[in-house]
Every structure is written in structure tokens, then in C-alpha cells.
Amino acid sequence: MSLREKKKIETKNNIFEVAGRLFKEKGFESTSIDEITEEAGIGKGTFFNYFPTKEALLVYFGEQRDEIIYSLIGNELATVCSTRDKIKKVLAFLAENYEKDKELTKLLVFEYIKYIRFTDLKSDEDKKRRYRLIKIISDLLEEGVREGDVRSTIDVKKTTEILTAIYLFSLMAWLKPESDYSFAMDISEKIDMVFKGIGS
Amino acid sequence: MSLREKKKIETKNNIFEVAGRLFKEKGFESTSIDEITEEAGIGKGTFFNYFPTKEALLVYFGEQRDEIIYSLIGNELATVCSTRDKIKKVLAFLAENYEKDKELTKLLVFEYIKYIRFTDLKSDEDKKRRYRLIKIISDLLEEGVREGDVRSTIDVKKTTEILTAIYLFSLMAWLKPESDYSFAMDISEKIDMVFKGIGS
DNA sequence: ACTCATACATGACTATAGTCATATTTAAGA
DNA sequence: TCTTAAATATGACTATAGTCATGTATGAGT
Numbered sequence: 307m308s309l310r311e312k313k314k315i316e317t318k319n320n321i322f323e324v325a326g327r328l329f330k331e332k333g334f335e336s337t338s339i340d341e342i343t344e345e346a347g348i349g350k351g352t353f354f355n356y357f358p359t360k361e362a363l364l365v366y367f368g369e370q371r372d373e374i375i376y377s378l379i380g381n382e383l384a385t386v387c388s389t390r391d392k393i394k395k396v397l398a399f400l401a402e403n404y405e406k407d408k409e410l411t412k413l414l415v416f417e418y419i420k421y422i423r424f425t426d427l428k429s430d431e432d433k434k435r436r437y438r439l440i441k442i443i444s445d446l447l448e449e450g451v452r453e454g455d456v457r458s459t460i461d462v463k464k465t466t467e468i469l470t471a472i473y474l475f476s477l478m479a480w481l482k483p484e485s486d487y488s489f490a491m492d493i494s495e496k497i498d499m500v501f502k503g504i505g506s
Numbered sequence: 507m508s509l510r511e512k513k514k515i516e517t518k519n520n521i522f523e524v525a526g527r528l529f530k531e532k533g534f535e536s537t538s539i540d541e542i543t544e545e546a547g548i549g550k551g552t553f554f555n556y557f558p559t560k561e562a563l564l565v566y567f568g569e570q571r572d573e574i575i576y577s578l579i580g581n582e583l584a585t586v587c588s589t590r591d592k593i594k595k596v597l598a599f600l601a602e603n604y605e606k607d608k609e610l611t612k613l614l615v616f617e618y619i620k621y622i623r624f625t626d627l628k629s630d631e632d633k634k635r636r637y638r639l640i641k642i643i644s645d646l647l648e649e650g651v652r653e654g655d656v657r658s659t660i661d662v663k664k665t666t667e668i669l670t671a672i673y674l675f676s677l678m679a680w681l682k683p684e685s686d687y688s689f690a691m692d693i694s695e696k697i698d699m700v701f702k703g704i705g706s
Numbered sequence: 707a708c709t710c711a712t713a714c715a716t717g718a719c720t721a722t723a724g725t726c727a728t729a730t731t732t733a734a735g736a
Numbered sequence: 737t738c739t740t741a742a743a744t745a746t747g748a749c750t751a752t753a754g755t756c757a758t759g760t761a762t763g764a765g766t
Contacts, residue, residue, distance in 0.1 A: 308732080308733075309731095309732070309733085310731085310732060310733075310743070310744080313731095313732095313744085314743095314744085317744095317745095338721080338722060338723085339722075339723065339724085340721095340722075340723095348745080348746085349745055349746040349747060350723095350724090350746075350747065351724095351725085351726085351744095351745065351746050351747065351748095352744080352745055352746070353724095354723090354724065354725080355743095355744065355745075358724090359723080359724080360722095360723070360724090390705065416619070416620065419616070419619055419678070420616065422675075422678045422679060422682070454706060455705070455706065456704055456705060456706060457702075457703075457704055457705065457706040458706070460699065460704050461695065464692075464695060464696055464699065465699060465704055467672075467675060467676070467679070467696070468672055468696055468699060468700070470675070471671040471672050471674070471675035471676070472667075472668055472671050472672070474671070474675075475622075475667060475670070475671035475674075475675075476667070476671070478619065478622045479622060479667070482622070492664075495661065495664060496664055496667070496668055499660065499664065499665060499668060499700070500668070500699070500700060500703065500704055501703055501704055501705035502657075502703045502705060503657075503700065503701055503702045503703025503704075503705075504656055504657055504660050504665055504700055504701055504703075505590065505655070505656060505657065505701035505702060505703075506654060506655065506656060506657040506658070508762080508763075509761095509762070509763085510713070510714080510761085510762060510763075513714085513761095513762095514713095514714085517714095517715095538751080538752060538753085539752075539753065539754085540751095540752075540753095548715075548716085549715055549716035549717060550716075550717065550753095550754090551714095551715065551716050551717065551754095551755085551756085552714080552715050552716070553754095554753090554754065554755080555713095555714065555715075558754090559753080559754075560752095560753070560754090
């Protein structure tokens with residue numbers, strides 16, 4: 307690896323670490339780029355060579371976290387159980403891990419929703435990361451259809467949209483500082499409703 | 507009405523009209539407060555006597571629009587039909603009207619979600635406005651339970667959350683510039699799924 | 707009509723994200 | 737080693753939302 311490449315990685319990690327510390331200390335919104343660059347001992351312009359916006363840094367934090375969380379999700383799905391329970395497990399597992407840093411999670415759910423507006427995600431890597439959950443849910447639904455757990459007449463894409471919407475909203479509501487219920491139970495009941503149907 | 511009160515209303519309307527024109531011309535994000543106040547012939551500080559933030563102006567636009575739209579929603583519900591169809595009608599009607607100003611709608615859905623984070627809405631009026639849709643849906647569900655359209659064992663609050671989440675996400679997705687499907691059909695199918703259930 | 711407290715108007719000022727022309731560093735070839 | 741092009745670093749600069757001390761208009765009480 308060339309000196310250039312080494313320095314690049316070093317600087318990015320430097321920004322990442324300093325920012326992480328400052329965010330923990332004072333929160334994302336009240337930490338300025340000026341502070342980060344000063345603390346990191348780099349010029350302000352340098353920051354923007356690594357992250358095009360402040361939000362991009364946030365998203366990078368999210369990606370690092372997701373890299374770990376999603377690598378563990380396979381274990382959650384290993385047990386033999388119904389499609390319904392698998393979906394419940396995945397969503398509860400995500401929320402459980404996201405709970406460790408509520409502020410980051412809130413801001414990221416928000417960023418996620420912001421980008422519903424745009425279709426053009428730069429790289430395929432970008433897409434994969436952003437749509438990891440969508441992929442998992444639609445795979446589970448398809449498996450469910452094959453195994454007879456899920457009605458075969460459903461539109462998988464639409465159903466995935468329904469479940470994702472419910473998940474993200476429930477997550478946002480649960481992340482409110484004053485909420486004091488169990489996310490797992492809340493989402494479990496909602497998923498039961500979607501499976502059973504609310505009509506009589 | 508005193509001179510003071512008259513002037514206050516006049517200034518607010520002035521800001522509202524000028525801003526409306528500029529937003530139409532160049533969009534919300536690329537219109538600055540400086541431009542609005544200059545065009546309106548008032549000092550910059552004056553703006554903030556009427557709207558605490560730029561977003562508050564946006565919300566005001568949304569409230570004015572909702573005032574009209576929600577006053578018409580009674581008609582939509584007048585016809586005799588199932589709870590399921592009523593919910594479909596309400597949501598399709600809202601989207602139909604929101605379509606006339608997509609940018610405003612997108613930004614407002616976004617603001618709405620932003621404020622899921624906070625519980626403390628200043629006045630009761632605020633709450634009423636913000637929760638109009640929630641009220642309508644939960645009323646319809648309760649009516650549905652009474653009339654036997656909806657399973658009596660459901661949790662109305664949770665079900666309302668489910669439907670609201672689906673509605674807002676579907677709306678966001680539909681508002682994307684390149685979408686070319688009918689919102690009414692999309693939401694109708696999704697609501698059918700929630701009523702019938704996706705489990706087999 | 708005069709006084710004065712209160713509401714309202716104002717623009718200079720601050721904070722901060724992001725830009726960009728310029729300077730510096732690196733890597734590769736002669 | 738010397739030259740040079742490309743990558744990277746930098747901080748002065750811009751744009752813009754929001755603040756606040758100060759000035760001005762209004763209305764109530766006398």
C-alpha cells in the first residue's frame with residue numbers, strides 16, 4: 307500500500323474517531339465541523355475531501371454499525387420457526403442493537419426517509435447497504451410463500467413496503483425518550499395483525 | 507379590531523403571499539428569508555416575529571391547505587360503504603389533493619416525521635391539527651368494530667399506527683418524480699392486505 | 707393632548723455548512 | 737536525482753438561518 311493510501315485511511319479514521327468522541331460528548335447536532343477538524347488537527351477543507359456533507363459522516367457511522375449488526379443476523383434466523391416469527395426476530399434484533407445509540411438511530415432513520423425521495427443511489431454498494439433490510443424481509447416472505455406460511459397471492463414487493471413502513475414508524479415512536487414499552491412486544495403484535503388481518 | 511391587530515394580520519398575510527409566490531417560482535429550499543423579507547418590504551428580524559423558523563412557515567402553508575382539504579373530507583365519507591372502503595377513500599382523497607403541490611407535501615411529510623421525535627406539542631390546537639388523520643382513522647376503525655366490519659379484538663391505537671405508517675410511506679414513494687402508478691390503487695391493495703391478512 | 711408601558715420592527719451580528727482557488731505532497735518516469 | 741502531473745490539504749470566503757440589543761409605533765390611563 308502506498309504512503310498516500312495509508313495516509314488517506316489514517317485521516318479518515320482520525321476524523322471518524324474524533325467525531326465519534328465529540329458526538330458522544332455533545333451530540334451530533336451541536337458538534338460542528340470546525341470542532342471536529344480542529345480536534346483532529348486537520349484543515350476544515352480536508353474534512354470535505356472525505357465526507358461531502360456532515361450527514362455523510364453520520365451515514366458512515368451507521369454503515370459501520372450495520373456492518374456488525376447485519377453480520378450477526380444470520381444467527382437469529384438459524385432457528386427453525388415460522389416466517390412470522392423470523393420477521394419478528396429480525397426486527398426485534400435490529401431494534402435491540404439500535405437502542406444502544408438512540409440518537410444515531412433516530413437521525414439515521416430520518417436520513418433513510420429523506421432518501422426515499424431520490425431513486426438514484428450512486429453505487430451498487432450503496433444500494434446493497436441501504437436495502438439490506440428490504441432484501442431480508444422480501445427473502446423471508448418468498449420463503450414463507452414457498453413453505454405455505456404466507457398466502458401465495460400476495461405481492462411480495464408491496465408486502466415488504468408495508469412491513470418496512472410499520473417497522474420504521476414503530477422504531478421512531480419507540481425511540482422517543484419517554485417511551486417505556488418493549489419494542490419486541492409492540493412489533494410482534496403489529497406483525498400478528500398483518501398476518502391475521504384486521505377484517506372479520 | 508385595533509390598528510395593531512390589523513397590521514399584524516396584514517404583515518403575516520404579506521409574508522404568506524410573497525413566500526408563496528417565491529416558493530412556486532424557485533422552490534422552498536432555494537428561497538431565502540432574505541429574499542422573502544426584501545420582496546415583502548420588511549426587515550429580516552420582522553419575519554421571525556411571525557414565524558420562529560423557516561420550517562414554521564412551511565407548516566403554516568400546510569395548515570392552510572389542510573384546513574380546506576379536511577373540510578371536504580366529510581363528503582367523501584357520506585356514501586354508504588364498508589369501513590375498508592371508507593379508509594381507502596379518505597387516503598386516496600388526501601393524496602389526490604396533495605398531488606397538486608408535491609414539493610410542499612414531501613417537505614411536510616418529512617416535517618411530520620421529524621416531530622414524531624417530540625411529544626410536547628405546544629397548544630391543543632397544534633395537536634388537533636397534527637393528529638387530524640389519526641383521529642379520522644381511529645374513529646373509522648371504532649365504527650368498523652361496532653358494525654362488525656373490523657375484528658373486535660384489534661387494538662385500535664396500534665392498528666391506526668399501522669395504517670398511518672403505510673399511508674405516509676406509500677405517499678412518500680408515490681411522490682417521487684418518476685413514479686407513474688395510481689396512488690389510489692396502490693393504497694387500496696395494501697389496505698386489502700391488512701384487512702385480509704397475509705398469513706395463510 | 708400627554709405619558710409611558712408594551713408590543714412590534716429592524717438590521718447588524720453570530721454560528722455554521724459548504725466552496726474553491728491555491729499551495730503542498732506524493733509517485734512515477736527520465 | 738530532477739521534473740512533472742496528479743492527488744490531497746488548506747483556510748479564506750460565501751451563503752444563509754436565526755439572535756438580540758436598540759429603536760419606533762401603538763394604545764390605555766390620566
